[in-house]
Amino acid sequence: TRMFSIITPLDANRLKQFKVTKQLYDAMPQKKEFLIPTRSMQKVSAFLQLNHLGKNVRLLPYSHDRGFNCSKALNIGVRAAKYDNIIVTSPEVKPSTKVLEQLSECLGDNIICQVADESEDGRLQTVLVHSGYRSETPAMYFLAMFNKKDIEAINGWDEEFMKGYAYEDNDFGERWKRAGLPFKVRDDITAVHQWHPRSETIRGGMATNKIKFDDNNDKGVVKCANGIIKL
Numbered sequence: 001t002r003m004f005s006i007i008t009p010l011d012a013n014r015l016k017q018f019k020v021t022k023q024l025y026d027a028m029p030q031k032k033e034f035l036i037p038t039r040s041m042q043k044v045s046a047f048l049q050l051n052h053l054g055k056n057v058r059l060l061p062y063s064h065d066r067g068f069n070c071s072k073a074l075n076i077g078v079r080a081a082k083y084d085n086i087i088v089t090s091p092e093v094k095p096s097t098k099v100l101e102q103l104s105e106c107l108g109d110n111i112i113c114q115v116a117d118e119s120e121d122g123r124l125q126t127v128l129v130h131s132g133y134r135s136e137t138p139a140m141y142f143l144a145m146f147n148k149k150d151i152e153a154i155n156g157w158d159e160e161f162m163k164g165y166a167y168e169d170n171d172f173g174e175r176w177k178r179a180g181l182p183f184k185v186r187d188d189i190t191a192v193h194q195w196h197p198r199s200e201t202i203r204g205g206m207a208t209n210k211i212k213f214d215d216n217n218d219k220g221v222v223k224c225a226n227g228i229i230k231l
Helices: 012-026 041-050 071-080 099-104 148-153 159-163 168-178 205-219
Strands: 003-007 031-038 057-061 085-089 093-095 111-118 124-129 143-147 184-193
Touching: 003 071, 012 031, 012 041, 012 093, 031 041, 031 071, 041 057, 057 071, 071 085, 071 148, 071 159, 085 148, 099 184, 124 184, 143 148, 159 205, 168 205
Parallel strands: 003 031, 003 085, 031 057, 111 184
Antiparallel strands: 085 143, 093 184, 111 124, 111 143
């Protein structure tokens, strides 16, 4: 079925970029829902209403008071998804090809799309993921389509990474690989990572999550305990 649940965690600091992204998806005729886990409910809701971007949107408010990590938000999105075709992306990742049309042609596959980074002056620079780079696992899901049942097979994202910064994507990819789940990288399905200021939000948080990442690898964890469901 050519219907998509698009999960896009969104807080107030990415509203400018999301406006561009949402307008591009709205121009695509395929049936879709936008699932937006957010810790900035009032600001996001007001922004969507002001800019007429509320079509097919479900806001999923949640709280987490120590920095930012998207594991919890993505799990919330998967739990709420109506459709089996789950698109995982970020508010600043704008499609540059007819991605929903292209993904409609490969339903049933797990797909990582090629994404390029944008400089502050709008020029394309580094390619963040393609078939020959960072493609060993499906960790680089700047724009990806996954089967819901395959995400559920590894219990989604490990919320133990909420204690720090980064590595939740690497962990997701390694556990996916250990589960023997298939995926493909498609260089012809493309998007652009819009420029935005970058900073680590928790001092020392990256080191905290690296320890957790190494621990999961050492133990051969496939289905995390603190994921979509709590085991």
